[in-house]
Amino acid sequence: MREPLLAAQGVSVRFGGLVAVDAVDLAVHAGELVGVIGPNGAGKTTFFHALSGVLVPTSGCIVIVGDDLTGEGAHAFARHGIARTFQTPRVFKEMPAIDNVRFGLEFAGRTRSHAHDAFDEPGTILEFLGLADVAAVPAGGLTPSKQRLLEIGMALGARPRVLLLDEVAAGLTHAEVELTAQLIRRVRDELGLAVIWIEHAVRVLMDYVERVAVLHQGRKIADGDPRAVAKDAGVIEAYLGEQGEPVTEPGRKAA
Amino acid sequence: MRRFTLRDSIAATVLAALALAAMPWLMSDFALALTLTCLMYAGLAVSWAMFCGATNCLSLATAAFFGMGAYVTAWGIGTLAYGLGVLLGGLAAAAFAALVGAAVLHLRGAYFAVITFGLGELVRHAITYYEKAYAGTVGRVISEPPETVTIYHVVLLVSALAVVTALVVRASRLGLALRGIGSDEERARTLGVETRRAKILAFSLSAFFPGALGAAMAVRWTYIDPLSVFNPFIGFQTVLIAMVGGAHTILGPIASSVLFSVLTEYLRLQFPYLFLVILGLLLILLVLYLPGGLASLLERWRWGKSRA
Numbered sequence: 001m002r003e004p005l006l007a008a009q010g011v012s013v014r015f016g017g018l019v020a021v022d023a024v025d026l027a028v029h030a031g032e033l034v035g036v037i038g039p040n041g042a043g044k045t046t047f048f049h050a051l052s053g054v055l056v057p058t059s060g061c062i063v064i065v066g067d068d069l070t071g072e073g074a075h076a077f078a079r080h081g082i083a084r085t086f087q088t089p090r091v092f093k094e095m096p097a098i099d100n101v102r103f104g105l106e107f108a109g110r111t112r113s114h115a116h117d118a119f120d121e122p123g124t125i126l127e128f129l130g131l132a133d134v135a136a137v138p139a140g141g142l143t144p145s146k147q148r149l150l151e152i153g154m155a156l157g158a159r160p161r162v163l164l165l166d167e168v169a170a171g172l173t174h175a176e177v178e179l180t181a182q183l184i185r186r187v188r189d190e191l192g193l194a195v196i197w198i199e200h201a202v203r204v205l206m207d208y209v210e211r212v213a214v215l216h217q218g219r220k221i222a223d224g225d226p227r228a229v230a231k232d233a234g235v236i237e238a239y240l241g242e243q244g245e246p247v248t249e250p251g252r253k254a255a
Numbered sequence: 256m257r258r259f260t261l262r263d264s265i266a267a268t269v270l271a272a273l274a275l276a277a278m279p280w281l282m283s284d285f286a287l288a289l290t291l292t293c294l295m296y297a298g299l300a301v302s303w304a305m306f307c308g309a310t311n312c313l314s315l316a317t318a319a320f321f322g323m324g325a326y327v328t329a330w331g332i333g334t335l336a337y338g339l340g341v342l343l344g345g346l347a348a349a350a351f352a353a354l355v356g357a358a359v360l361h362l363r364g365a366y367f368a369v370i371t372f373g374l375g376e377l378v379r380h381a382i383t384y385y386e387k388a389y390a391g392t393v394g395r396v397i398s399e400p401p402e403t404v405t406i407y408h409v410v411l412l413v414s415a416l417a418v419v420t421a422l423v424v425r426a427s428r429l430g431l432a433l434r435g436i437g438s439d440e441e442r443a444r445t446l447g448v449e450t451r452r453a454k455i456l457a458f459s460l461s462a463f464f465p466g467a468l469g470a471a472m473a474v475r476w477t478y479i480d481p482l483s484v485f486n487p488f489i490g491f492q493t494v495l496i497a498m499v500g501g502a503h504t505i506l507g508p509i510a511s512s513v514l515f516s517v518l519t520e521y522l523r524l525q526f527p528y529l530f531l532v533i534l535g536l537l538l539i540l541l542v543l544y545l546p547g548g549l550a551s552l553l554e555r556w557r558w559g560k561s562r563a
Contacts, residue, residue, distance in 0.1 A: 052445055078447035092438040103435055106428050108447025158446050 003066055004029050005194045006051065006082065006162045011060035012218075013046050020046040022218035023060065028162060028194045033185065035205040035226070036198045038215035039238060044198045045087060047215065048166050051196070052084045053077035065161065078108035081161030085154075085168055089147040093140025097131060097150055098122050100139050104157030112159045119191065125153045129183070145172050149180070156187065163187065165197045169204050177201075181208045202239075206230065214238065261426045264505075265419055272415035279404045291407050293516040295468055298414030299489070300497040300508035302464035305421040306457045307494075308502030309433035312360075313368040317493045319375035320348035320462045322485035324469025326382055329395045329479045337401045341409055341470045348466020351378075353459035360454045363440075372487070379485035386481070394480030401474055409471045417464040421505050424457070433457055465493075499541050501550025511549055 004027040013021040021043040028034055038044050049055035051062060053074035061070040064080040083104065092100050101122040118124045126132050129149045134142060139150055148168055155163055165184065169177040181204060188195050199205040206212065206226045214222040214229060216238040222229045229235055259267075278290055299317060307314050324344030331340045359370050386392050400406075424430045432453045435443035444450050473479055492515070500511030518537070522530035545551060 054441065054445060073449070074441070074444040075447050075449045078445055084445055086442075090439050090442045092435055092442065094438055095434060099431070103431065103443070104446045106431055107443075110447070154446060 002029055004063075005065055006196075007063045008047075008051060009061050009063065011047065011050050011057045011062065013043070013050055013055060014058040019218050021050065021057070021215075024215070024218075024220045026196075026213060026220070026223070028196060030161070030194055031188065031192050032211065033188050033195045033197065033209050035209035035212040036196060036215060037200075037202050037205060037212060040200070041217075042215040043218040044215055045166060048084065048164055048196075048198060051077075052082050052164055075108070078104075078158055079111070081108075081112065081159070082164065083108065083155035083158040083160035083162070084164035085148070085151040085166055087166045087170065089144065089151045091139035091142075091147050091150050091154065094138055096136050097139050097142065097153075098126060098135040100150055101125050101153045101157040104154055105159070107158070109157060109159030112161075119156060119159070122153075122157060125156050128156075129153050145176055148172065149183075152180075152183070152187075156191075160193060162194045162196065165195065167198055167200055169199055169201055177204050184208070261422060264422045268415055268418045268422070272411060275411055276408060279407055284403075287403065287407060289516060289520055291403075291410060292520075293513045294407075294410050294414045295472055296493065296496055296512035296516055297509045298410070298417040298464050298468050299493040300500065300512050301414070301421050301505055302417045302461045303493050304497045304500075304502045304505070304508050305417075305424055306433070306454075306461035308497065308504070309425075309430065309437050310454065310457070311437040312363065312454075313365075313494070314371045314458075315368055315487070315490045315494065316352070316355075316371035316374050316462070317465050318485050318487050318490035319371075319378045320352065320465035321469035321472075321489050322375065322382075322481070323348050323351060323378060324466035324471075325473035325479060325484035327466075328470040328473040329397065329484075332397055332474070333399070337405065337474070338409065341413065341467050344470025345413075345463040345467030348469070349459045349463040351466075352462030353455055356455040356458040357451075360451065360458060372490070375485055375487060375490060379481045382485075383481045394478050394483075396478055397474055397476065400477070406471060406474060410468065413464060413467045413471060418505060418509070420460065420464075424460070425505065429453060429457060495538065499538070499545075499548055501548025504548070504550040506553075507548050507550030514549075 007027040009025055010023045011021055012019065012023050024047060036044055036047070046055065050057045053069065053072060053076060056071055061068050063069070064077065064082060067080060069076055069080060092103065105120070105122060123132070123135065126135050129152065131146060131149060131153065134146065139147060142150060152165070152168065168180055172180060184195060184197065185208060187193060197205060197209060209226060211224060212226045212229050213220055214235050221234045221238060222232045275290070279287055282290065303314065303317055306312065324347065327344040327347055328340045331343065335343070355374055359367065362370060432443065432448045435446070435448060436450050436454065440450050469484065473484065476483065496512045496515050497508045500509070501507030519530070519534065522533050526533060547554070
């Protein structure tokens with residue numbers, strides 16, 4: 001079997017007595033688009049922090065293309081090809097949009113090349129995201145939805161092998177969500193990346209991913225085909241037992 | 256309007272430095288002394304802004320670096336050539352900054368400011384203790400100082416180098432990394448910057464210049480003791496000048512160091528008892544009504560022109 005690009009093995013994160021992430025395994029291969037869902041407080045974002053090196057897991061390890069990076073800083077993860085966005089966009093507000101994208105190209109992505117040559121230019125990445133006209137605008141002056149797109153651009157600038165998206169659809173209109181989702185698919189298809197996509201608004205995500213993992217109270221309770229997962233008794237209970245929308249049979253929009 | 260390239264800016268700096276180099280033969284002693292003060296503060300403020308302006312870290316360590324440089328001169332004078340002492344003063348401060356930077360650069364905001372201030376006090380007391388216990392002295396007399404023209408040229412050279420270094424850093428990857436750190440350090444890390452190393456490197460680089468300037472200026476005083484060369488006022492003044500000028504720019508701190516030195520001198524002569532009061536008031540007004548510094552005036556004006 002092919003070596004996974006990213007493999008989390010028994011990853012746990014504890015904050016004092018609270019177990020935020022509890023022995024989660026997840027392996028992602030090139031070209032996969034994996035959704036991670038779960039009710040509020042399920043540990044999704046904490047799990048992402050561990051996957052991107054922002055937070056060192058209490059136990060377990062994270063292997064990126066065969067290298068165990070557990071305990072290394074976030075810059076080491078970035079240089080190995082892990083790029084991420086944040087739940088609330090964290091762009092460099094004072095810098096022009098184009099420098100935000102150039103940032104990753106200059107640092108994390110400096111020694112790798114994209115499968116797609118066109119993505120070596122910050123201008124091309126902005127164009128791809130439909131942000132070419134705001135290239136010179138300081139990122140802090142962009143609308144929140146454009147900042148979200150720009151964050152994806154920053155991550156693409158880092159020439160990622162694995163793209164971690166943390167609730168990129170939050171706060172977007174329905175049309176914007178559709179566009180973003182299509183964009184993510186295109187990125188995955190054109191660059192052959194692995195994409196892990198966390199979303200609280202489950203319905204959107206289920207339509208676009210080929211595989212979904214469900215976190216509940218820090219544990220992974222399901223992992224597989226979205227249609228099968230949606231029927232899983234444990235998943236339904238996790239969602240209905242708390243607040244939040246129930247998981248419904250997704251209307252497939254596969255390409 | 257064409258934007259200034261790095262090469263243009265460096266050429267302008269070199270030309271300005273050459274023009275200033277002729278001043279000792281054109282100026283009165285008083286004007287030359289004033290120009291020397293301007294140059295010193297320009298070098299201090301530009302090198303401070305090189306690190307602090309980009310990263311938004313408030314360092315009060317300038318006095319510590321300056322004093323260390325001054326003591327290299329005080330200990331070396333007579334045995335060490337003046338120029339060599341200046342170089343060593345800079346290197347000592349840079350090495351010290353790298354060492355303590357590794358320990359304190361993870362701190363931010365008020366914590367970083369307080370600890371860098373404490374560093375100055377630490378070095379001052381360490382030197383006081385050393386001098387008393389082992390050298391049996393409190394201060395040192397500088398015998399046979401070099402000529403004023405020599406001092407002026409050395410300070411001019413160090414300050415011009417500080418400006419050129421700041422220009423190069425701003426245009427480099429290190430400069431981009433520092434701006435990213437200033438904006439959102441964790442984000443910069445997730446995009447591949449080893450922020451710790453970048454900060455230590457830049458902090459150490461920016462410490463070379465106050466160290467060298469301290470060593471260069473020490474010979475202006477005939478008598479040196481820890482209290483006078485580790486004067487926290489030098490550190491505060493540097494921060495104020497850089498902030499009033501606009502710490503995210505290079506031209507701003509230069510302009511404001513000229514303004515400050517001339518204004519201080521003028522007020523001191525005209526209103527000997529009130530000058531600090533007036534200076535304080537002016538500062539408050541500037542910070543209240545021009546938080547982006549003098550540089551923001553120019554930016555506003557350019558912006559207005561581009562919109563017209």
